[in-house]
Amino acid sequence: METDPNGKKILVTGGAGFIGSHVVDCLVAKGYKPVVIDNLSSGKISNLNAHTKFYEIDITEQIQLNRVFDQERPAMVLHFAAQTSVAFSIENPSFDARVNILGSLNLFEVAKKYQVRRMVLASTGGAIYGEPKTLPCEEVDVLNPLAPYGISKMAMEHFATSYQLRDFDVVTLRLGNVYGPRQDPNGEAGVIAIFAGKMVSGEDIVVYGQGEQQRDFVYVDDVVEASMKALFGEGIGVYNISSGLGVTVNTIVDKLRSLLDWQGEVRYQVAREGEVFKIYLSSTKALNAFGWEAKVPLDEGLMKTATYIRSQIS
Numbered sequence: 246m247e248t249d250p251n252g253k254k255i256l257v258t259g260g261a262g263f264i265g266s267h268v269v270d271c272l273v274a275k276g277y278k279p280v281v282i283d284n285l286s287s288g289k290i291s292n293l294n295a296h297t298k299f300y301e302i303d304i305t306e307q308i309q310l311n312r313v314f315d316q317e318r319p320a321m322v323l324h325f326a327a328q329t330s331v332a333f334s335i336e337n338p339s340f341d342a343r344v345n346i347l348g349s350l351n352l353f354e355v356a357k358k359y360q361v362r363r364m365v366l367a368s369t370g371g372a373i374y375g376e377p378k379t380l381p382c383e384e385v386d387v388l389n390p391l392a393p394y395g396i397s398k399m400a401m402e403h404f405a406t407s408y409q410l411r412d413f414d415v416v417t418l419r420l421g422n423v424y425g426p427r428q429d430p431n432g433e434a435g436v437i438a439i440f441a442g443k444m445v446s447g448e449d450i451v452v453y454g455q456g457e458q459q460r461d462f463v464y465v466d467d468v469v470e471a472s473m474k475a476l477f478g479e480g481i482g483v484y485n486i487s488s489g490l491g492v493t494v495n496t497i498v499d500k501l502r503s504l505l506d507w508q509g510e511v512r513y514q515v516a517r518e519g520e521v522f523k524i525y526l527s528s529t530k531a532l533n534a535f536g537w538e539a540k541v542p543l544d545e546g547l548m549k550t551a552t553y554i555r556s557q558i559s
């Protein structure tokens with residue numbers, strides 16, 4: 246369908262990636278034909294819904310970004326394109342900043358120029374608060390990121406606030422540890438996909454630290470729903486989006502072990518720099534503001550993810 250249901254065009258950056266591609270699928274199911282921008286650095290053409298208009302460009306390229314906005318004139322933008330690895334950001338802080346801060350700024354400037362009405366941003370709940378003093382983390386808590394990735398997302402959030410005042414509405418989603426089909430099992434981020442990928446291939450897995458670190462896992466369909474509520478709602482602001490449950494890495498290993506009937510070994514290695522020990526998020530603000538809460542239980546989400554990864558690898 247060429248005409249979007251309400252006559253407003255939607256542009257998705259990072260729409261060939263893990264989360265972005267699920268968001269695009271949902272928009273297509275609603276009758277939209279989203280415009281997708283992605284440089285395919287980690288995204289894949291095979292993730293890309295056929296009912297999109299795709300531009301293979303980099304968000305750091307302002308001239309190309311301008312051209313797309315001039316051509317497409319989107320009314321609303323969902324921004325998922327990013328350098329997403331905490332570990333990579335520690336080794337390559339300038340690259341991380343170039344994509345996550347300067348790339349986002351490029352996008353904001355072009356959005357302002359072409360009078361975008363509304364922007365939804367993917368930020369991080371897991372890497373922006375630092376090691377929490379109280380749990381669960383709330384949006385009003387102090388931001389104390391331990392690694393360049395969290396710092397660049399924090400900077401993106403702050404820059405967005407200045408556009409919020411004058412140019413377009415901004416809803417920022419601080420996502421927990423998102424997991425589900427299409428997450429790259431060979432990537433740097435996404436412990437569930439990495440473990441499941443190794444287990445399906447019959448390999449041993451590496452756990453950094455003792456495995457007792459806690460994370461807050463949220464299934465990708467829940468994140469898609471939060472993105473839709475953020476995009477089509479009226480509100481603005483910053484919202485944690487996660488399950489609110491602290492789950493240890495060892496628990497994930499055990500659950501995947503029995504789901505995938507894995508016989509391999511866990512090799513424990515020194516904990517990684519820049520990663521918090523224990524974090525989970527309160528999403529009460531999102532519940533009160535736009536009626537969102539995580540619905541998919543961990544066991545169900547793990548089952549769907551494991552089934553998907555098995556279908557890809559075997």
Ligand SMILES: NC(=O)c1ccc[n+]([C@@H]2O[C@H](COP(=O)([O-])OP(=O)(O)OC[C@H]3O[C@@H](n4cnc5c(N)ncnc54)[C@H](O)[C@@H]3O)[C@@H](O)[C@H]2O)c1
Nearest residue numbers: 259261262263264284285286287288303304326327367423
């Ligand atoms: N997966 C998680 O657990 C999680 C948690 C918190 C926040 N986030 C955020 O959600 C967003 C999506 O993450 P994801 O897990 O789907 O990762 P992903 O790597 O699958 O998706 C990112 C997409 O952006 C594209 N991209 C990267 N750099 C680009 C650039 N310079 N120009 C254009 N496109 C570029 C990649 O090719 C990829 O398709 C990111 O902003 C990430 O920081 C993810």
